[in-house]
Amino acid sequence: MEDFQSDDESENLPFRRRKIPNENLTDRIMKLQYQRHRKHTHLAKTHKLYQCVFPNLTISDVDYPQVYGRKFSPDGRHLVSFSMDLKTLVIYKYNGAASAEHLLTKIKSDVNLINQESYCNYEKLRMVLFSAFFTKKFEITLVKDRGGLNRECSVFSTDSRYVIVCHHCTHSQMYATQCFRENFYQNNETLAPSSRTPVGEYNFEVVDLYTGTKTFSLQFDSERIPIAHQQGIYLYRNKLGIICLQHQKILLYHFENGILTECDQIGVDTPIEHSNLEPFQSPYFGTTRQAIFTFLAERGKMEAENSKDPFENMKMLGTSQCLSKMKLWRFQFLDEDKLFIKFIHEDVVSARVVDNVMRFAVFSVYSISARRILYMFDGASSTLLKAFEENCDDFRNAELNGKEVLYPSSMACCIDSRMNYLRQKASTATDERESNKRYLGQIPMPCQNFSYSPYLDAKLFSYDEQFISNFERPKPVSSAPLNFLSRPSLLKKFQIKTGPEPDQSPANEKKLVAFNFHPFEPFAMSLQRCGVHFVLNFHIRHNSVK
Known part of the structure; x- marks a missing residue:
């Protein structure tokens, strides 16, 4: 008792003692009910309840159907999965975080591969745990011939009813040569065919999660679209944009009730009829390239008038040759009328160089209605x-x-x-x-690539972002459990364990794990690759775990 200082002595300290807030669930619920709060802070107080209710139990090596669990719908009701052959879309209904509580009555700690006794005793639990949390609703076959679904491409509508997936197959260079006059070279911005940048057939399918039916299909032939992690497709409210790298254009669609209706096209104007010229031989610039030079000319004219220097208007000629080599690379919506577009050197688009970060690039803010560039920035601005x-x-x-x-x-x-x-x-x-x-x-930034789970909120929890983050990408496997600390008190709240320990797998094997958090319930899945097979782990809430 003598080691502790009294209140009078603590007042003389040069620093203030950190006050640890009460994180008891009952206490916080009572405060929400009976205490007065500042205006517009009630929801923030409610959000802090997640510091008291969290996934505290890990069950490793759960038996699961032959599917790839991709992502929860934004409303948390469905889990979108792909079959192993990437031909079929499987939709599961999520039954809730407490749907398997009756199976966990005898479990007091984590069930993992290291504890062989628990592994044998609860083998039956692993066999039925997936079906307890998920119920298969629909199985829709989308690919009937060659090609397969891209499991890294899935975009949900704002009402969480529809999901857009894509399947594609790559054409050979012989096919590109045969289609030279037909649909391969559609304009003078079209890239030359190459083995580094193969073109193919892309099919975007819109699926209704409530009825299990395909509502719309959109096909692109002889095209190249970066669909991995939704890099070439962007959905903003009821507007969908798709970038076509091969023909250097952005197609805009109106998305309503599961139907896509083309409403605009950016990048290439309607071909002008020439008597002896093909579309790819047109001497005119596309709309985006013309907008770049128009913006630079107007800015040069304005600076020349302000500085009263007639040569100020000629500075754009120094960059005109470099800008003539720029190509469309990535885009995203800023709002319903503005696009944020990145232009980069054609060597990057044609995959002649690997490092695309350090290459010369230009960013622009493009107005769809005015069809002009509003702002323009250098790649190092x-x-x-x-x-x-x-x-x-x-x-x-x-x-x-x-x-x-x-x-x-x-x-x-x-x-x-x-x-x-x-x-x-x-x-x-x-x-x-x-x-x-x-x-x-x-x-x-790609579309819908961030998890909005409250357990990945940096205002509530502190964790090692090297092994887990709200940016949905596979992460390296941690040798130790991932600890989640309460942000206000820095006290350990829970931990997440992933798969087998490193000594049970080859040392030279690259170990990655992908996390899939439920949008708002204390439930998460981690899928770890071990050799040629995958290990699925469930991280759930169980009241009997201390």
């Missing part, structure tokens, strides 16, 4: 980087179920995420232009 750091939610398109996400864990609204970003930026400090290029290389 400090102004654009500052705008991205302060308004990154506008780039991430933080929307869910048609409403803005109330608690986006981004550096624009979370001081903890911002401090982590600044520490990372300071640790990799190099030349300012190179640093700006690397951090601007992540925009435009």
